[in-house]
Amino acid sequence: MGIDYLYPEFEVRRSSNCIDCKICIDQCSYGVHSFDEKSGMMKADDSKCVNCQRCVCFCPVHALKIVKSDNCMRDNANWSGDTVKEIYKQASSGGVLLSSMGNPKPAPVYWDKVLINASQVTNPPIDPLREPMETKVFLGKKPDKPRRDENGRLICDMPPQLELSMPVMFSAMSYGSISYNAHLSMARAARELGIYYNTGEGGLHEDFYSYGENTIVQVASGRFGVHSGYLNAGAAIEIKMGQGAKPGIGGHLPGAKINGDVSRTRMVPKGSDAISPAPHHDIYSIEDLRQLVMSLKEVTGYKKPVIVKVAAVHNIAAIAGGIARSGADIIAIDGFRGGTGAAPTRIRDNVGIPVELALAAVDRSLREEGIRDNVSVVVGGSIRSSADVVKAVALGADACYIATAALLAMGCHLCRSCQTGKCSWGIATQKKELVSRLDPDEGSRRLVNLMTAWRHEIKELMGGMGINSIEALRGNRLMLRGVGLNEKELQILGISHAGD
């Protein structure tokens, strides 16, 4: 109260339709709703509402809605209400501001300023209903040229590849930051779709080893749950050097979220914090990175591609050049709008660069150096639709990582309260009664639906361009035009302006 009082951000509005069924009380994991016996009326404590929309979706008579509070501070274009509130929070606590999910600020989204081509009259479009269209991609090192043995027969010892039915994978989210049922949903969907999901750095739950063929196992600076069985269980190994939402800093899973099952999977004690340091303390150079890459290959018999994931930062092209020479098979670049279970607000909103620019710079630089085929390039950090995927491929990506979109498919309403551990949709929580709200059958079905729909859309967009194989679209910048971009932006993206 007093100086530190922050007026609630949202108001719960209950219409006269309300039948006092109290379902909202059960559904709200934040304790907003209650029934006042004295007055015989339903009540709501607005101050606890995070606007997760759970009660709205489950009210059988549609009596509830959440609206933005119209309590206002005096208008100030420089000092916005949010900025002022952040100062109050820090002045009262002395704490570092911690936020969940991706940057909500109106950061530039280059996908929305890039338009896709279509064929007209000459080189006619292809109808995906009638003609076969290929969306399959292979991720991994590609040989420079065909090699033949002394009898002239082709030598077919390809480096290990990941085969994807479409150029999209579920990005790294650890068990611990998200629930068992969320992981199970992704594992099942990945298997059904012929793509991959990523364990994040929380280890691999014993129940999910059977999904190994569709699993990418992650190795991060904390090396949680990493042992030779884990490394050999997956189809590929990802070394996490950085994350788009928090480049340059480590991870920190609070002890409160480390219950028995999470503790077993991470192989860390219950209730104790799990800290991933900012750097890998054994990696200070590309040579050191190479050592980790090669040790992972050595322990897995050179059967699995190794991915190196980095955040999109200023010198990303040079960094990618180093990674391409480190022995890694795939580079994953995570843009600064990417999501997170928790990241310091200032880092999330101010560090890193948009993935569109990073991708274009990396693809060009690897081509110029003649090492583009040493690695595949995967991009993530807010891929929101099939159109984003198509634009990313045309800018040079081999495939995309999605995480926020996958969470949304499973029910996330982007209330950005993951750090509370009370996710009412059963995703970013370890509380049993909440986890059970996400039915893995339903979760995986919705993920499969989303990807199937995107695949159709990708085919239609490709067909429109007269392209029948996604690999023929890779790096095909002639299929893109910019709108409202300046010369420098167009130059970095390597595309012309619309009308040019």
Next chain:
Amino acid sequence: MIIDAQKLSYSQINTILKEHGGDVQIQNCLGHRFLASGLSEGYISIDGIPGNALGAYLNGACIEVNGNAQDAVGDTMNDGTIIVHGSIGDAAGYAMRGGEIFVRGSAGYRAGVHMKAYEDKLPVMVIGGCAGSFLGEYQAGGLIVVLGLTDENRKIVSNFPCTGMHGGKVFIRSGCDDIIFPRQVNHRAAQAQELEEIRPHIEKFCGLFGSDAEEIMDSSFTLITPDSKNPYKQMYVAN
């Protein structure tokens, strides 16, 4: 079985180790990396100098090096034993979760960074000589013991030990008066009862390298532990 490493690559040696299991002696080792990585069983004796990441992800085998070893010994080790009769390079035992590393001589920088423990897994690293800077950074569990028996002219532990430590214990055979520890750890003279925890490891060390266990146990040790298992808890405010 004897392997002459001279004309073999590290991959070839590892393939032999995996297929053969059992007792193997590697001779003429010269910088071969990743030896015995992920190996679950057998005893491997190495003459010469193994390269970086010796016994990475080691899962139960025993490796004995009759000389020095280089960087990243026992990286992310899960189980087993590594014995080094000489000294070792930097970043030994990074993130090791189980097993034991015994070094007769000294360790370079960053030994035991992010060592952890889990249930019955309690990793142990005993360094007979001195340890370089950044010993036991981010330690989350396990036991690090530094004895200072060799390199007597060096400081037993160099700068910035135990920064970010949030679990486990470090025993240093010294009063540590000239060593600066971070605020987040407790350091004090180890009590006789507390020293009992390291006795079996000291005895094993002495059995391997021929020092006098009683003499070592009679010395004064400093014990370093984290002062809270949740050191970052208060730093954040939800936004």
